[in-house]
Amino acid sequence: MKSLSLPLISLSLVLAACAAPGPTLYQRLGGAPVVQIVVDRTLERAAVDERTRRSFDGIKLGAVKESLAAQICSISGGGCRYEGETMAKAHKDSKIQPREFDAMVDMLRQELDRAGVDAGPKNELLKLLAPMKRDIVTSSR
Numbered sequence: 224m225k226s227l228s229l230p231l232i233s234l235s236l237v238l239a240a241c242a243a244p245g246p247t248l249y250q251r252l253g254g255a256p257v258v259q260i261v262v263d264r265t266l267e268r269a270a271v272d273e274r275t276r277r278s279f280d281g282i283k284l285g286a287v288k289e290s291l292a293a294q295i296c297s298i299s300g301g302g303c304r305y306e307g308e309t310m311a312k313a314h315k316d317s318k319i320q321p322r323e324f325d326a327m328v329d330m331l332r333q334e335l336d337r338a339g340v341d342a343g344p345k346n347e348l349l350k351l352l353a354p355m356k357r358d359i360v361t362s363s364r
């Protein structure tokens with residue numbers, strides 16, 4: 224009995240490790256169509272919202288939309304390759320303030336809700352983006 228249980232336990236551990244992985248965060252967010260609509264709406268709002276719009280003056284929104292969607296796809300296991308600038312480089316000239324960052328994240332959170340993304344994947348995505356604050360925010364005012 225004893226000699227049988229060890230191989231059985233080993234076998235079940237191997238089987239558990241080989242079990243099909245769950246859906247990626249990208250899939251749980253709703254995949255490409257949902258991520259794109261959330262990104263588009265967030266950036267369209269950020270470009271006109273009085274709290275954030277100054278940085279978007281003269282910026283071609285289409286390119287930023289595409290790039291942000293690729294970045295979110297890349298960090299959430301969607302298999303895309305992000306080919307844009309580092310966060311520090313992309314935002315350096317804007318001298319973004321903490322309150323501008325927070326306003327943008329608020330808009331993103333609202334748009335994730337509006338698109339019907341569940342709290343789980345929503346918060347996981349926001350958690351992945353939060354550490355970028357230290358590279359994006361370069362003004363203390």
Ligand code: HEM
Pocket residue numbers: 269275276278279282286287290291294306307308309313314317319323324325327352353355356359
């Ligand atoms: C978690 C927060 C943020 C993320 C993940 C993010 C991500 C990005 C990405 C991926 C790009 C494109 C970079 C490239 O293609 O090279 C970008 C560009 C840009 N972002 Fe952000 N961003 C964030 C916060 C903000 C905030 C708070 C503002 C302003 C209030 C802002 C304003 C801009 C502007 C104006 C550009 C275009 C820069 C240019 O083309 O010169 N971003 N961002």
